[in-house]
Amino acid sequence: MHKFFVEKNNITGDRAYIEGDDVKHIYKVLRLHEGEKVSINNCEGEEFLGIIEKIDKKEVIVSLTEKLDLNNESPVEIYLFQGLPKSSKMDLIVQKATELGVKEITPIITERVIIKNEIGEFKKLDRWVRIALEACKQSKRSIIPKINGPLEFQQLLTKLKELDLILVPYENEEGYGIKKVVRDIAQNSINKIGIIIGxxxxxxxDEINVLKELGAYIITLGPRILRTETAGFVCASLIMYELGDLGGKSSK
Incomplete structure (x- = not known):
């Protein structure tokens, strides 16, 4: 069943009104017809079962038949802070982080980040938001992750104070990984987890030293050096497995 995100003010009574690019996608790409069932999300985590009532080139009207008891979000909130990469690598990072269940994605500008056109980097934000939305539809997420504009390193430090756990994969760290972090922390007090990728x-x-002073765990992801666009996926996956829902429900 196809899923669509609709702003809350586009839901009136028992009808949802789909507008914008999704309309063309529905009738021209997916070739859906009146009477077919779809899933509607109100962009705030509420899911509805609906039946397409009307399709035209401006809007699609969906009759909502049932509110679903459905939540595909992880019990832990992961905040990914990604050192701004070159080219279009951030597109892939946003897509895959969204599929994994990351709650918020923020590009960061560290000392070794190279920015050729700062205005251009901020203009990419709209594209990243669209990529996150499409990834949400594909992965059946209940909430669209928030995609922030780039932050300077000093701004990042203020943001980190809101988190319960901060993980920083670092190629010069040896021996201390996520297994040991999970063993060392009081898991019942961990909800908001920050992952910082260079x-x-x-x-x-000096950046690593500053993060250590803030209480960040400097960790290894293994003996092989991962690309910046890979490291975030791996770290998020390991945390989702250990503390979230990636490994399935516990048998206890």
Missing amino acids: PEGGFEE
């Missing part, structure tokens, strides 16, 4: 050139040592 750019292609990695972190400067």
Whole structure:
């Protein structure tokens, strides 16, 4: 069944009104017809079962038949802070982080980040938001992750104070990984987890020292050096497996 996100003010009574690019996608790409069932999300985590009532080139009207008791979000909130990479790598990072269940994605500007056109980087934000929305539809998520504009390193430090756990994969760290972090922390007090990934050139040592002073766990992801666009996926996956829902429900 196809899923669509509709702003809350586009739901009136028992009808949802789909507008914008989704309309063309419905009749021209998916070739859906009146009478077919679809899933509607109000962009705030509420899900509805509906039947397409009317399709035209401006809007699709869906008759809502049932509110669903459905929540595909992880019990832990992961906040990904990604050193801004070159080219279009951030597109892939946003897509895959969304599929994994990351709650919020923020590009960060560290010492080794190279920005050729700062205005251009901020203009990419609209594209990243669209990519996150499409990934939400594909992965059947209940909430669209928030995609923030790039933050300077000093701004990042203020943001980190809101989190319960901060993980920083670092190529010069040896032996201390996520298994040991999970063993060392009081898991019942952990809800908001920040993952900080360096750019292609990695972190400067002084940046790592500042993060340590804030209480961040500097960890290894293994003996092999991962690309910046890979490290976030791996770290988020391991945390989702250990503390979230990626490994399935506990048998206890």
